[in-house]
Amino acid sequence: MWKSMKEILQGKIVIRSLSQTYDYEVREYNHDFNRVGSEPSARGETVDAVYNTVIAEHRTRYRITLAGMFLRRQECSVALVNRAGLPNRRRQSNICQRACFNSFTEISATEQTLFHLKGTCERSRDRHKPRSRDGSNRSDRNVTTGTPSAGTGALDQTPAGTDPQDDNWAETTTAVTGTSDHSLSQEDLAGFAKVIEGPGPLRRGRLARLLPLGLTLLLGLLVLLTPLAFLALPQLLWADRLQACGTACEGLFLSLAFKLLVLLLAGWALFVRRPRAALPRLAVFRALLALLTLLLLLSYWLFFGVRILDSQDVNYQGIVQFAVSLVDTLLFTHYLAVVLLEVRQLQSCFSLCVIRSTDGETRHYNLGQLSIQRAALVVLERYYSDFSVHNSALLTAAKSRTAKYLADLKVYSVDGPSSDGAASQSRAKMAAAARHRDTSHNELYYEEADHERRVRKRRARLVVAVEEAFTHVRRLQEEEKKKPPGDVLDPREAAQAVFPSMARALQKYLRTTRQQHCHSMESIQQHLAFCITHSMTPKAFLESYLNPGPTLQYGCGGPQALQWTLVCEASVTSPLRDGTEFQLRNADFSLVVSTKALPSLKLTEEYVHPKSHKFVLLLQSETSI
């Protein structure tokens, strides 16, 4: 901490010395300036040339000073952020912070004056050398701030226009970008917000998932125990009076055992296994089947209680047959469950049209009779493997076109100050916007043609670079294994060795097609190692970057990507019908699904006798006689 204090103090000293140099420079410049103004044609040169030389030599010196100040200021900002990060030593950190702020204001003051002076230079040059200049891009891209909370707000912000035609000034200006090292980008902030919201619905979901599972397990236990109870209770209660039953009973015992085993396995497979997704509402068929089973068991218990327990029936074989019949009925109920839950939806009778709302990508799927929530599940599964990945960067490009045009419009009143200033300005803007609408198709065409050409050029460079990179790697031959010609590398190392030669071309291509956020350098190297291992060609390696693949290929994108909301006007447990529409909403986009019934086809038959195919030749023959 003291070290950073020292740095800051050192910075102040340097700044002071720099600003002293700067003051000296300013004085010199003014002196030269006035001198030139008083004796313009002493050496026969034009006034312009003299001005230019004076400005040029001063500018070089200014650049050095400004660069120095810039560096120093960056270090101060680093120190400030580090300060802000550490938790304790509040008072000392406050002193530190104040010191930093002061140095900042000093820097900013000198920078402001520097800009002022530069502006004066330019303006005076303009006065003597009139030159038409189209409006400088005076957007807020050149405002100087190091951290968001720096003391520049306290200063009088009157920046003279920085000349965009002078490159080096732009390089030495600090600018606020979206992704500098010490600031958070918008995406990160949004991600934090979503993560905070996460655990809430999850807790409720877990309870909702466990309750049906518990009930199902209870029912399963009941199903298992009931026939065994039917068999065991007579033995326990009135064993002495029971008739012994011979081989028929043993056969029945065996069949009972095996049927129970099959029933338990099948029941586990159908009901107890973890479902792939959580449905928003009750699964109607499962509930109905559970009710049916419960009803069945109750009626069997009723009969058992009345006919056998009360009357204490002695015919044991009859009791065993009673138990076996229960198990048979349960098996048939399970068969009904299989048909309702699995088989019914296999025969397709609806065609679903799924459209993504942001870029209109469409797919059609055939489904059977399902409830809306289960149909939504099927659609989502197919979405992850069929639809290409959603690229939000491609959409914002289209929107910004008109906004950019309108933002750049400036209204000047040529006839002097008019009475209704703001209204006339807005009218002028609307007229310009109307004119722009008439010609915006032209702009769109040329912009798209230009973009297409750029993409093709970059792609050509990329293909050549990758092909060349792949020629450097070769699989080690069998006979070379004893005496390898050079270093022997495993696929990962080979990929890392070969990667830098194509990295630049690939990065540029991804930036042009706005895909750079989908592929990290790690994933590219991994893919390269994969391709090298399986001896793939460069074209196979490039395929995943030239064409956007399905969403599953890029990983799941965090927990918020798996959260979907089903939006529907009808109840979600109602079955699909012709004309049903519903929407599956995600955080970034939504899928709109509409249903259409498949037509019922009529197929007729026509019999063709195999010998009925006869043909005639049409010739033009010539006979000489």
Place this chain on the structure above:
Amino acid sequence: MFQRIEIQKLRDGDNLILGFSIGGGIDQDPGQNPFSEDKTDKGIYVTRVSKGGPADVAGLMTGDKIMQVNGWDMTMVTHDQARKRLTKKNEDVVRLLVTRKSLEDVVRQSMMPH
């Protein structure tokens, strides 16, 4: 409109040759006939006359449509039947009734009132 042509068959060893080729017939494709005006005409046409042969000497020209051979009608015969009628071994002379497009034009022209 018609011209009667009498051809003397030439004996060449065991064969009797006439010196021309025929095309057409009701079993042939009339659309490929280059000489016919009406492309549905399935008659027998002379497609080639060999120079110096008996047919050339007798005045037969290519493009002639053969209407009768020795009194037998040739407008509704198959190609093979036409060939047989023309190449009967026991006949030395064939008398053809032919029609020609140029003939028709000449006749029509002369019939037109000046």
